[in-house]
Amino acid sequence: MSGVYTRSFRWKMRIIFAVTFVIGMVPLLFWMTKLILPWENYGGSIMVKTLPRQFSSQRQDSDSDLKKTVDIDEKAQDKSLEEYEPKKIKIYNFSDIIRDFNISLYKDIDPYRFCINVTKTHETSVNRQVLDTRPGECNSVKYNIMSLPVASIVIPVFNEPWSTFERLINSILKHSPRLLLQEIIIIDDKSDLDYLGAPLQKYVEQFVFMHLHRTKERLGTMKTRVMGTKLAKADVVVFLDSHTEVNAGWLEPLLYEISQNGTAIVQPSIDIIDAQTFEYSKYFDNNIRGHFKWSMAYTFVPLTPQQMTAVRAQPTKAFDTPAIVGCAFAVNRKYFLDIGGLDTGMRTWGGEDVELSIRVWLCGGSMKISPCSHVAHIFKAGHPFKMEYSDLVYNNRRTAEMWLGDYRKYFYYFNAGFAKPPEATDKFDIMDPVKKKFKCKGFGWFLQNVFPELEVPPEGTLYFGTLRNSASDCVGPSDSVKLQSYPLLVSAYCYLYYKARNFALLENGRLMIDGKCIKVRQDLLVVGPCTNGIGKWSLKEKLLMYIDGSISKCATQVTKVINSEKLQVIKLMPCIDTTKTSEWEFANKIFKG
Numbered sequence: 001m002s003g004v005y006t007r008s009f010r011w012k013m014r015i016i017f018a019v020t021f022v023i024g025m026v027p028l029l030f031w032m033t034k035l036i037l038p039w040e041n042y043g044g045s046i047m048v049k050t051l052p053r054q055f056s057s058q059r060q061d062s063d064s065d066l067k068k069t070v071d072i073d074e075k076a077q078d079k080s081l082e083e084y085e086p087k088k089i090k091i092y093n094f095s096d097i098i099r100d101f102n103i104s105l106y107k108d109i110d111p112y113r114f115c116i117n118v119t120k121t122h123e124t125s126v127n128r129q130v131l132d133t134r135p136g137e138c139n140s141v142k143y144n145i146m147s148l149p150v151a152s153i154v155i156p157v158f159n160e161p162w163s164t165f166e167r168l169i170n171s172i173l174k175h176s177p178r179l180l181l182q183e184i185i186i187i188d189d190k191s192d193l194d195y196l197g198a199p200l201q202k203y204v205e206q207f208v209f210m211h212l213h214r215t216k217e218r219l220g221t222m223k224t225r226v227m228g229t230k231l232a233k234a235d236v237v238v239f240l241d242s243h244t245e246v247n248a249g250w251l252e253p254l255l256y257e258i259s260q261n262g263t264a265i266v267q268p269s270i271d272i273i274d275a276q277t278f279e280y281s282k283y284f285d286n287n288i289r290g291h292f293k294w295s296m297a298y299t300f301v302p303l304t305p306q307q308m309t310a311v312r313a314q315p316t317k318a319f320d321t322p323a324i325v326g327c328a329f330a331v332n333r334k335y336f337l338d339i340g341g342l343d344t345g346m347r348t349w350g351g352e353d354v355e356l357s358i359r360v361w362l363c364g365g366s367m368k369i370s371p372c373s374h375v376a377h378i379f380k381a382g383h384p385f386k387m388e389y390s391d392l393v394y395n396n397r398r399t400a401e402m403w404l405g406d407y408r409k410y411f412y413y414f415n416a417g418f419a420k421p422p423e424a425t426d427k428f429d430i431m432d433p434v435k436k437k438f439k440c441k442g443f444g445w446f447l448q449n450v451f452p453e454l455e456v457p458p459e460g461t462l463y464f465g466t467l468r469n470s471a472s473d474c475v476g477p478s479d480s481v482k483l484q485s486y487p488l489l490v491s492a493y494c495y496l497y498y499k500a501r502n503f504a505l506l507e508n509g510r511l512m513i514d515g516k517c518i519k520v521r522q523d524l525l526v527v528g529p530c531t532n533g534i535g536k537w538s539l540k541e542k543l544l545m546y547i548d549g550s551i552s553k554c555a556t557q558v559t560k561v562i563n564s565e566k567l568q569v570i571k572l573m574p575c576i577d578t579t580k581t582s583e584w585e586f587a588n589k590i591f592k593g
């Protein structure tokens with residue numbers, strides 16, 4: 001009997017050992033799956049990715065002595081690309097190669113052509129160190145690089161001065177972890193500058209992870225970026241203008257946000273490179289997001305007070321924005337193509353960022369800004385390429401016709417007659433398959449849930465927008481000072497976005513703000529409920545006149561002490577001997593053609 005018990009005991013032990021072994025293998029198999037399987041679910045529910053390919057096997061170029069083979073070093077996975085390059089192989093700077101071709105670095109410096117101070121950018125180091133402009137809290141954020149998707153960086157180039165372009169490439173090499181970068185794809189969009197020909201080709205051939213593609217004809221911003229997306233191999237595509245400069249730790253936060261939400265498009269916080277001095281300065285400070293106007297023109301504005309509170313509570317967390325600026329953003333490549341990429345029916349440049357933002361929001365995605373990723377941009381004084389203003393209006397009209405629905409009339413109201421309604425033969429159906437596939441919502445949902453700050457003017461509006469006094473500034477309702485329980489109108493700095501409010505002057509003579517009317521109390525202007533029997537307002541030349549029966553007076557900005565506080569208020573005065581303090585201007589005149 002003892003032998004039977006012994007065999008039974010041994011058999012039970014074998015079963016226990018087998019079960020323990022299988023259970024122990026499950027985490028290992030899961031870990032291996034994360035490293036090998038493609039990152040296909042851009043919805044973010046599957047956190048897996050492709051490994052970066054061995055760069056040495058990506059390309060077979062002729063100049064083998066200039067190639068750089070980079071081995072994966074898991075012990076130093078956060079090192080930049082520069083730190084992985086073998087020291088025995090000399091990598092030639094772009095500027096050195098240009099000289100080797102006997103091309104003067106100062107051959108093309110016309111500031112009117114490039115819309116920047118070209119001499120100054122050439123005199124500025126292409127390997128400079130800039131201030132780390134991230135919020136201090138970002139330094140404590142640690143990313144598990146092996147859990148992040150890898151990136152393809154797409155850079156369209158059209159006649160970019162060599163130094164701004166080289167400064168961008170050097171900043172990428174300096175600040176991008178080797179394991180996170182699959183490739184840099186440069187799309188030369190039919191440039192005709194000498195140094196962007198053979199010298200650029202030779203420069204690129206030094207790097208096995210850098211590729212140069214040349215277009216056969218001028219394509220413009222939208223088509224070159226879509227081309228780059230289709231060429232890209234990585235899970236995430238990061239688009240950069242050729243006159244940007246990335247800062248420390250710029251890439252990891254973008255990839256992290258995409259890994260968490262594959263239907264989010266993420267913009268870095270934007271810093272500024274001065275187009276004349278080339279000084280690098282912080283601009284975004286966790287307090288700015290992207291907006292657009294009814295004209296579809298993009299603009300930066302402060303966060304709403306409510307959103308500012310939330311961002312201050314979590315200063316390293318990416319936050320929502322109604323729109324992104326197109327100079328730099330990251331997106332899951334598969335999602336970007338599924339959602340329609342950029343509108344390739346647009347012309348050359350402009351308006352594509354607003355169209356993409358509206359489309360993504362309406363079709364179930366989101367637009368975000370990462371506070372821990374900083375990229376600087378040169379905002380040029382003009383366009384260094386041939387472009388008609390009518391092309392930009394055309395692009396914006398496409399956005400209005402495709403996405404605004406019944407609200408598109410406001411686009412035409414605010415375009416001062418430059419934008420004409422489309423002809424019957426005009427087609428704006430390029431995004432119809434996207435609308436059907438993603439069951440996209442109407443623009444009213446966007447106004448209610450994403451961008452309520454885009455105010456809809458009341459019916460019958462003649463003038464709309466900020467109301468500015470010619471002698472001083474804009475006006476808005478006081479937060480603290482009231483007269484007979486009504487908020488008093490006081491002077492407000494025009495760029496204090498939530499203080500200098502939008503006013504509407506209507507055909508029926510009402511002057512309104514936020515659905516309320518501007519009334520008169522003791523000859524001072526206040527905000528109160530609209531009632532019948534109040535006087536009527538009109539704009540005569542630049543005089544804002546109030547007529548009540550047989551009495552007519554003009555709104556004039558004056559200094560007055562109220563509750564022991566000296567304020568710039570708006571008072572009705574006789575319309576005689578008027579000065580600049582009696583002159584007013586609305587931001588927009590509504591065009592109804």
